[in-house]
Amino acid sequence: MKIRLHSFFSYLLVTLFVFGSCKTYYTPTYNAYVPTPNASVERGKMLVLSSCAGCHLDPNTGKLSGRQFMSTPGIAGKVYTANLTQSTTHSKMTPYNEREFAYLMRTGVARNGHYIPYMPRPYMSDADISAMYAYLHSTDEAVQAHDAVAGLTNLNLIGHMGSILLPKPIPFQASVSGEDPSDAVAYGRYLVYNIGCYECHSKKGPMSIKHKHPEETRGYMAGGRKFKMPDGDIHSSNITMDMTTGIGNYTAEDFRNAVLKNMDKNGKQLRPPMKAFHLLSEKEADAIYAYIKTLPPVNYHAQRKDDAQR
Structure with missing residues (x-):
């Protein structure tokens, strides 16, 4: 047997x-x-x-x-x-x-x-x-x-x-019009989806990302994905507007500096793999900030506790 x-x-x-x-x-x-x-x-x-x-x-x-x-x-x-x-x-x-x-x-x-x-x-x-x-x-x-x-x-x-556990490909759309940059929230969502901010600032990596419905990705924009770095593992940051574990105390200017200059609100350099997205315009950084402000704040520690209890 x-x-x-x-x-x-x-x-x-x-x-x-x-x-x-x-x-x-x-x-x-x-x-x-x-x-x-x-x-x-x-x-x-x-x-x-x-x-x-x-x-x-x-x-x-x-x-x-x-x-x-x-x-x-x-x-x-x-x-x-x-x-x-x-x-x-x-x-x-x-x-x-x-x-x-x-x-x-x-x-x-x-x-x-x-x-x-x-x-x-x-x-x-x-x-x-x-x-x-x-x-x-x-x-x-x-x-x-x-x-x-x-x-x-x-x-x-x-x-x-x-x-074999990978998700299936997304059906092809022959034409996509995009978003009007004058609508800051919609354009910010468009940039987050297509630059891929949520792919790093969510809970898991490629196998768990919901490309067709990004906001359904586990831990969407609340951080937690692990990256292997030469000086040790690092987890991505929570960039929801939570006041204690996120960026709830960031002004639009603080966020602009983080995205365009790779600096936190105290002027300290952010750790890799985060980088300066210096080719983005200030208007585009502000649009991403406007979109993030519409998302529900997530407490990173509470999220980890919920994950541990599953």
Whole structure:
């Protein structure tokens, strides 16, 4: 009986491994998506360096040439992000036309059918997708060809098994209009969704993020996600308006300094992985602040106590 059970579980593990390794999704080309003419390269630079650079910018090369994805648990193996430069030999982006790029951004599904759980930006507007695409094909130094990869992703058995637990891709929308910047709260929500503030400032990492309904993400904007740093683990901050564990005592100017200059209200430098989003405008920082003020304040300690009792 023990031998049969052992054989059964061995068979199950192999099956899960194969299934997790081979799982792909259909990737049609949607001609209904219409690229925006004369897209703004500067706008694209702001979006790419604010949204993508945290994972893809290698500080050693100063380019979007990829780096190790430190949020992957060590028990699952190693993951390296893709080279997004204009390399014709090593870049993942070079083969993409703009419609394929839009499909990747909106669904998280790459040209080869693989789902990338931290990629989806389903609410990114058509104009902003075109701007990002234009920037990736610009003369800016960060996207100039770098003919190498940061490393080779190597998931072990546990990592491949874990891949079957990933959420399903988000259905493709051919057209998204975006938000009017004159509506500060709506535009702030748009920036939080598409820059990805909530992906770091929520409870868990990529497998728990609700890209289709971001505000349903566990611990939305209340912090707690763990990051592995050279000097030890760090948990993301609570950026709801809670007065004791959040930013309830931050003025609009304090928040602006935190976002644009990476400084807290006392002028102290914020710890990595937080960085200065210096390409955002003051108006955009103020819009994010206006949106955060509409969210319910969450006491970080009370949240952790509730989690422990579940």
